[in-house]
Amino acid sequence: MNLHEIVSKALEAVREKRVKLYVFRPSNRKLWIVVGRHGYYMVLPDSGYCTCSDFFFRVISGEKPTCYHLAAVKKAREEKTYSIIEKEDRQYRKIINGSLKERGSSE
Numbered sequence: 340m341n342l343h344e345i346v347s348k349a350l351e352a353v354r355e356k357r358v359k360l361y362v363f364r365p366s367n368r369k370l371w372i373v374v375g376r377h378g379y380y381m382v383l384p385d386s387g388y389c390t391c392s393d394f395f396f397r398v399i400s401g402e403k404p405t406c407y408h409l410a411a412v413k414k415a416r417e418e419k420t421y422s423i424i425e426k427e428d429r430q431y432r433k434i435i436n437g438s439l440k441e442r443g444s445s446e
């Protein structure tokens with residue numbers, strides 16, 4: 340997948356509103372999530388980190404410049420086209436664990 344393909348997949352995710360900002364109450368903790376076909380991925384846009392297997396196996400190794408989830412969050416943030424989902428603090432760990440379990444394809 341070249342950069343052009345990554346960007347177009349990112350734009351598709353933004354367009355399909357698969358970029359979500361979870362806000363946990365009452366702590367106000369925030370978590371970026373991109374929903375893919377096989378699960379959802381946690382993205383830390385400021386640290387440039389994503390929990391998908393593409394990031395884990397190809398971005399860290401330098402094979403790919405970024406994964407499309409990271410690109411999607413950056414784009415959605417610029418355009419303010421993400422959905423905000425409010426959750427209670429006690430659901431935070433559940434969501435994090437669910438996300439980290441996904442080590443399959445990022446398609």
Ligand SMILES: [Zn+2]
Binds near residue numbers: 390391393394406
């Ligand atoms: Zn990713």
